[in-house]
Amino acid sequence: MEDAGAALDSRTLSNKIVAISAGEAHTLALTGEGDVYAWGRGTLGRLGTGSEEDSLFPVRIHVRDRNRRVKFVEVAAGAYHSLALADDGSVWAWGHNTYGQLGLNGEHALVPRLIYQFFELGSPGAFTDESETSSRTPLKVSSIKAGGMMSLAIDNVGALWIWGNCPQQSSSSEGGFSLVSSFIPIPVWNFHGHTVVKVACGNEHVVALVSAGETYKGSDLICYSWGNNNHGQLGLGDTDSRLQPEIIEKFSQGSPWEVYAVACGAFHTALLALDNRSSDTTTSVCWTFGLGDNGQLGLGTTRNALLPKPVEGLLQNVFLISVDCGLFHTSVVSSAGDVWSWGMEKGLGLCPDARFTGTDAGDALSPLLIRCNGPYGPKFPGTVQVACGAAHTVLVANDGYKLWSWGRGRSGVLGNGRTTDCYAPSIALWPPLIEDFEEGGLDHVDGVKNNQGKGPARIKEMEKRLSMATEETRLLRSKLSMMEKYASLLHGSIFGKPFEEQDMPTFLLQNSGTFDIAKEWESMLESSDRDRLTRLELFYRNLLTGVKDKLLKKRIQEMVKECLDT
Known part of the structure; x- marks a missing residue:
């Protein structure tokens, strides 16, 4: 029994997803064993597989450092780049690098590259004067975040670093707001003496949760924001941009609202908070502000919100465990398995489509409940986290062992082996066929692809087989649908009511493969009532x-006819 338990634990870690992150058209997943998987659009190397080819299903990213397998503990996806944090505090990056968002002074990276810049920096929280460089302690990162064209990291003493296309003051901007490119991580000195706990960023704005005192005590977080504010995405009551962090008054020190999660879309922000005044500590509220053109704020209108406003339309007395923002849509998840989305084109994030007509068309200005189809529904069992890309949504549920996705399907971003859009949740291909990838020789040693393997050819063969299986499944579903319609029509004409599952003859529910039709007909007559x-x-x-x-x-x-013929 002990051996069986050990095997189960090993399977659990390798197949269990503990975190996900979505970029513009790609998704990253982290397993309990510290492996990173990627799928979707491969342009600019954002998947980290060594090529720019798309992947229709999760592919494991192999990273070795000095022939040592790197174990990751966190992932973050920007618009076109990716970050991963290793258990030793090192940060790896790949993908688009025009603005230095990879922390590298060079071109785009098709495979994960170690950000050496952090080895040359000391934590700004470890000394009291910027000139006291001799007392700096080695910097180790404890958390990462990416959004748009910028990257952020929180180190092991709670200091915040930012690089890429960052909101900074430049000599040419005459003191006004501007975005400055930097491949060297820059410390945010405003939070010196405090602990940055969580951070999120959109295209050009940043929101951070920072301790009121020097250390975080569990319920003393203050919410700051800075960057571009042309749509009110900073939640400060106006549309003036900020180069320096400012406190969002609704979530300042002494506020009854305790913020515990934050997410940024391109031009809007969403927060999850608890009301300290309430005796019910399990009920949370989602607050949104910023751009509202497509209903991405969930406030029942298309107007912008310059100050945080609570989202109505969610179930009462629920605890929200995850929130994320896409380009023009937002999704939240409750601990009970409820999932809501709102924003562009029914909360899917898709651009208006000709296939949407009548009541199906239009943006969702208020939360829409997303239902789980199949035997699991209508709630998603064991929800873990939701992630929103530009026009797709990915949900980790079943305690980390299943993935659902919906929205735009181009480039395989949904991870279900297809490139078509899905207007309802579909199950992604998880866990992946690991042995197929291992045999393919897609190893990377010190960031160099091993071209001696047969990985690309094997993947193409798998995609071909998967495409054939998908087409066969589609045809079978079409035939099944026709048979269901025929059976329902026949059943309704005989018994005067629609066909239901309990009306199925018992012989069809058995696995014998054969039956005596006369006997089954007699049994059906015997079991029927007078009506x-x-x-x-x-x-x-x-x-x-x-x-x-x-x-x-x-x-x-x-x-x-016979008479006419004669």
Whole structure:
């Protein structure tokens, strides 16, 4: 039994997803064993597989440092780049690097590259004067975040670093707001003496949760924001941009609202908070502000919100465990398995599509409940986290062992082996066929792809087989749908009501493969009540009458034809 338990634990860690992050058109997943998987659009190397080819299903990213397997503990996806944090505090990056968001002074990276810049920096929280460089302690990162064209990191003493396309003051901007490119991580000195606990960023704005005192005590977080504010995405009551962090008054020190999660879309922000005044510590509220053109704020209107406002329309007395923002949509998840989305095109994030007509068309200005189809529904069991890309949404549920996705499907961003859009949750291909990838030789040693393997060819072969299986499944579903319609029509005409699962004859529910139709017919008659037998008799009489009439008409037609021929 102990051996079986050990095997189960190993399987659990390798197949269990503990975190996900979505970029513009790609998704990253982290397993309990510290492996990173990626899928979706491969342009600019954002998948880290060594090529720019798309992947229709999760592919494991192999990273070795000095022939040592790197174990990751966190992932973050920007618009076109990716970050991963290793258990030793090192940060790896790959993908788009035009603005230095990889922390590298160079071109785009097709495979994960170690950010050496952090080795040359000391934590700003470890000394009291910027000139006291001799007392700096080695910097180790404890958390990462990416958004748009920028990257952020929180080190092990709670200091915040930012690089890429950052909101900074430049000599050419005459003191006004601007975005400055930097491949060297820059410390945010405003929070010196405090602990940055969480951070999120959009295209050009940043929101951070920072301790009121020097250390975080569990319920003393203050919410700051800075950057571009042309749509009110900073939640400060105006549209003036900020180069320096400012406190969002609604979530300042002494506020009854305790913020515990934050997410940024391109031009809007969403927060999850608890009301300290309430005795119910399990009920949370989602607050949104910023751009509202497509209903991404969930406030029932398309107007912008310059100050945080609570989202109505969610179930009462629920604890929200995860929130994320796409380009123009937002999603939240409750601990009970409820999932809501709102924003562009029914909360899917898709651009208006000709296939949406009538009541199906239009943006969702208020939260729409997303239902889980199949045997799991309508709630998603064991919800873990939701992630929103530009126009797709990915949900980790079943305690980390299943992935659902919906929205835009181009480039395989949904991870279900297809490139078509999904307007309802579909199950992604998880866990992946690990042995197929291992045998393919897609190893990377010190960031160099091993081209001796047969990985690309094997992946293409798998994609071909998967495409054939998908087409076969589509045809079978089409046939099944036609048979269901025929059975329902026949059943309704006989018994006067639609066909339901409990009406299925018992012999079809057995696995014998054969049955005696006469015996089963007799059994059905024996089990039927008086009303059902009456309807059956009437149908049988009408059927016989109709058949006799048709036979008579056919015979008359034949006689007339014979006469005409002669």
